[in-house]
Amino acid sequence: MAPQSPGTETPSDGTAPASGGLLFRISLALFVIGVAAVVAIFVVAATGHTPGLALYLTALAFPLGFLLGIVSALRAGRRVRRDGQT
Numbered sequence: 001m002a003p004q005s006p007g008t009e010t011p012s013d014g015t016a017p018a019s020g021g022l023l024f025r026i027s028l029a030l031f032v033i034g035v036a037a038v039v040a041i042f043v044v045a046a047t048g049h050t051p052g053l054a055l056y057l058t059a060l061a062f063p064l065g066f067l068l069g070i071v072s073a074l075r076a077g078r079r080v081r082r083d084g085q086t
Helices: 022-044 053-059 061-085
Strands: none
Touching: 022 053, 022 061, 053 061
């Protein structure tokens, strides 16, 4: 059996671990939505129109997703480190 990297262990019942995977997926989705909104702002501006307020507010998902990704990585690192010290 191949060795697993830390933090990738699955419970014995075969379910997915209750780690920060959900938080990471949410942060990734927000990041992608925010990037798409930023690209859309540039495309709309390049066509000579003015981007609407909704597009600007959607672009705020970009930094929010980035920050949640950092939080997710820090939480996962802390969990692995704590598990390794016991």
